[in-house]
Amino acid sequence: MKFEEIGEFKFIEKIKRHILTYRKNNILKGIDDDCSVFKVPGAKKLNVITTDALIENVHFIRDKISPEDLGYKSLAVNLSDISAMGATPLDVYICLCIPKDIDVDFFDRFYQGIRILLNKYNLNLLGGDTSSSKSDLFITITVFGEVDEQNVIYRNGAKPGDDIFVTGNLGDSAGGLEILLNDCSISTKDKNYLINCHNHPKLYITESEFLTKNLHPNAMIDISDGLSSDLLHITSQSKVGAIIFEEKLPISDSLKKLSTKSGTDPLSYVFNGGEDYKLLFTTPKKYSEQTIKYYWQKFKLPLFKIGVITKNKKVISVSQTGDVKKILRKGWDHFKM
Amino acid sequence: MKFEEIGEFKFIEKIKRHILTYRKNNILKGIDDDCSVFKVPGAKKLNVITTDALIENVHFIRDKISPEDLGYKSLAVNLSDISAMGATPLDVYICLCIPKDIDVDFFDRFYQGIRILLNKYNLNLLGGDTSSSKSDLFITITVFGEVDEQNVIYRNGAKPGDDIFVTGNLGDSAGGLEILLNDCSISTKDKNYLINCHNHPKLYITESEFLTKNLHPNAMIDISDGLSSDLLHITSQSKVGAIIFEEKLPISDSLKKLSTKSGTDPLSYVFNGGEDYKLLFTTPKKYSEQTIKYYWQKFKLPLFKIGVITKNKKVISVSQTGDVKKILRKGWDHFKM
Numbered sequence: 317m318k319f320e321e322i323g324e325f326k327f328i329e330k331i332k333r334h335i336l337t338y339r340k341n342n343i344l345k346g347i348d349d350d351c352s353v354f355k356v357p358g359a360k361k362l363n364v365i366t367t368d369a370l371i372e373n374v375h376f377i378r379d380k381i382s383p384e385d386l387g388y389k390s391l392a393v394n395l396s397d398i399s400a401m402g403a404t405p406l407d408v409y410i411c412l413c414i415p416k417d418i419d420v421d422f423f424d425r426f427y428q429g430i431r432i433l434l435n436k437y438n439l440n441l442l443g444g445d446t447s448s449s450k451s452d453l454f455i456t457i458t459v460f461g462e463v464d465e466q467n468v469i470y471r472n473g474a475k476p477g478d479d480i481f482v483t484g485n486l487g488d489s490a491g492g493l494e495i496l497l498n499d500c501s502i503s504t505k506d507k508n509y510l511i512n513c514h515n516h517p518k519l520y521i522t523e524s525e526f527l528t529k530n531l532h533p534n535a536m537i538d539i540s541d542g543l544s545s546d547l548l549h550i551t552s553q554s555k556v557g558a559i560i561f562e563e564k565l566p567i568s569d570s571l572k573k574l575s576t577k578s579g580t581d582p583l584s585y586v587f588n589g590g591e592d593y594k595l596l597f598t599t600p601k602k603y604s605e606q607t608i609k610y611y612w613q614k615f616k617l618p619l620f621k622i623g624v625i626t627k628n629k630k631v632i633s634v635s636q637t638g639d640v641k642k643i644l645r646k647g648w649d650h651f652k653m
Numbered sequence: 654m655k656f657e658e659i660g661e662f663k664f665i666e667k668i669k670r671h672i673l674t675y676r677k678n679n680i681l682k683g684i685d686d687d688c689s690v691f692k693v694p695g696a697k698k699l700n701v702i703t704t705d706a707l708i709e710n711v712h713f714i715r716d717k718i719s720p721e722d723l724g725y726k727s728l729a730v731n732l733s734d735i736s737a738m739g740a741t742p743l744d745v746y747i748c749l750c751i752p753k754d755i756d757v758d759f760f761d762r763f764y765q766g767i768r769i770l771l772n773k774y775n776l777n778l779l780g781g782d783t784s785s786s787k788s789d790l791f792i793t794i795t796v797f798g799e800v801d802e803q804n805v806i807y808r809n810g811a812k813p814g815d816d817i818f819v820t821g822n823l824g825d826s827a828g829g830l831e832i833l834l835n836d837c838s839i840s841t842k843d844k845n846y847l848i849n850c851h852n853h854p855k856l857y858i859t860e861s862e863f864l865t866k867n868l869h870p871n872a873m874i875d876i877s878d879g880l881s882s883d884l885l886h887i888t889s890q891s892k893v894g895a896i897i898f899e900e901k902l903p904i905s906d907s908l909k910k911l912s913t914k915s916g917t918d919p920l921s922y923v924f925n926g927g928e929d930y931k932l933l934f935t936t937p938k939k940y941s942e943q944t945i946k947y948y949w950q951k952f953k954l955p956l957f958k959i960g961v962i963t964k965n966k967k968v969i970s971v972s973q974t975g976d977v978k979k980i981l982r983k984g985w986d987h988f989k990m
Binding site (some may be wrong): 317318319320322324327328329330334335337338339343346347349352354356357358360361363365367368369371372373374375398406407409413414415417418419420421423424427428430431434435438441442443444445446447448449450451452454456458460461504512514578 | 671
């Protein structure tokens with residue numbers, strides 16, 4: 317069977333049986349979360365590692381993103397995984413496989429994008445690997461970080477009754493991608509906003525550190541594959557269900573305008589789009605109001621309460637008119653209750 | 654200027670100015686060695702990280718290597734970098750970018766090759782990333798390891814008067830590659846030996862741990878780019894010179910037979926071939942004899958003393974007849990003394 321027939325998620329299930337952990341003692345989390353989490357003997361904190369690839373013509377098209385934004389985004393997607401554990405990024409390793417015809421100046425600009433984040437979060441860039449490629453540009457980044465043992469947040473800690481939050485608008489990145497690929501007759505301002513959401517996502521590293529230290533959520537993930545897919549990671553690993561209130565989902569005016577023009581339901585971007593890099597987390601209902609309040613006081617940014625965790629294992633969305641849909645991985649179908 | 658015009662080494666020099674280390678306190682080595690070396694606060698040992706990519710049609714041709722050997726080799730080249738620091742590998746992360754037409758069974762076999770090394774060295778496989786690729790197969794592996802602070806070995810510690818050692822035959826991997834690409838009329842036994850050296854290199858992890866704990870070499874590197882290139886890493890970073898005695902270089906009979914048939918000087922394979930993954934290290938002359946003896950007693954393997962470190966910065970090779978050549982990166986030219 318070919319990789320394209322089986323798809324990424326089934327492929328991962330298939331190769332999971334090869335996963336081995338010989339020295340289990342120091343390993344708190346291997347596969348099945350945004351980062352691995354482990355304890356170095358004697359260390360005061362836990363450490364985390366994540367690695368992610370960005371591939372030309374799969375994750376980006378070279379003439380649709382500036383080299384600066386490509387550098388920024390390549391590192392950002394990895395830092396987002398670190399923030400989803402409540403952790404602090406420390407050291408960065410960059411592996412580049414470079415087509416021979418690419419201009420060296422491209423990488424001066426690429427590293428300028430990288431440096432924006434190195435500077436902002438005081439990160440060490442400690443090396444990597446550089447090679448030629450016969451075809452596309454491949455970028456693999458590895459990030460090493462740390463987190464206090466009492467603050468680490470996994471995907472599997474959601475409890476029935478928890479409120480579900482996201483840290484910002486959903487679907488904008490998918491909207492930006494659609495404009496890059498197909499264009500669409502909306503205003504330049506709306507286009508630029510959506511494209512910027514796709515090429516230069518905001519990170520929530522400081523915000524995540526604050527949340528975990530002060531208001532310890534029960535479960536957290538970053539939305540890289542779309543709300544449906546990432547919510548299902550939390551619910552399946554926490555062995556719970558969820559109800560999402562569609563009217564509570566934060567959707568930008570720009571995305572609404574794009575949806576009207578393209579005739580696509582904005583919720584399709586929200587649930588299936590991916591690459592938003594907002595944090596999705598759950599926290600006990602009794603802490604919800606103070607979570608919103610303290611977060612606003614600190615960052616002047618809103619948190620969006622979009623649903624609740626339930627005891628039964630159904631993962632559903634409810635529309636303003638009371639229609640109920642089952643949320644499926646990378647899609648959601650009408651579901652008769 | 655294009656990447657192919659500037660080449661990998663000049664490219665690395667060019668992007669080095671983007672390297673940043675904000676938190677220098679805990680970093681013992683960033684770029685410029687086989688691994689980064691850093692201290693996790695409170696930890697009893699130092700930790701190391703390395704990351705390396707294997708790229709289809711650059712580092713391997715898919716129908717010239719079995720999936721098992723490709724898995725083995727992809728991890729082996731990373732573990733070799735860990736051994737070159739005197740360190741012990743612990744955790745492995747595998748990033749795969751997979752062409753859509755590739756068969757899923759390929760990866761069952763690929764992971765069987767990976768598991769040989771996971772089993773042998775008790776390594777944890779803790780995750781990575783999986784994506785599709787529009788073109789070639791890309792494999793990036795990251796390895797995390799540890800080393801006692803008193804045992805870590807850098808490239809920059811070689812001292813004038815040190816003897817220079819390698820842990821096995823050189824040039825065999827390049828010979829194997831030549832057979833894979835061009836074939837050559839030597840015996841099947843010789844062919845198989847050389848191809849196996851290329852596709853399934855022996856590692857020296859346990860041997861490196863023994864050497865560093867018992868006989869602490871001054872400088873060490875693994876030979877991935879060829880003796881000339883890797884020796885020059887040691888001499889330039891240690892600010893010393895070196896004399897290599899060509900007659901002392903360990904060359905297999907199979908490579909000699911290939912050289913005769915192909916009309917290529919065997920030293921060309923040795924100096925410029927690369928991918929041998931033998932350890933190249935220097936140790937004070939007074940310890941040289943016991944190093945050879947203890948190593949033999951422990952592993953029943955020979956060590957090859959191939960030269961000496963000198964105070965002047967010339968890096969040369971001397972033939973049996975007294976001809977002197979300057980060793981250049983990826984090549985060596987005749988040099989008039």
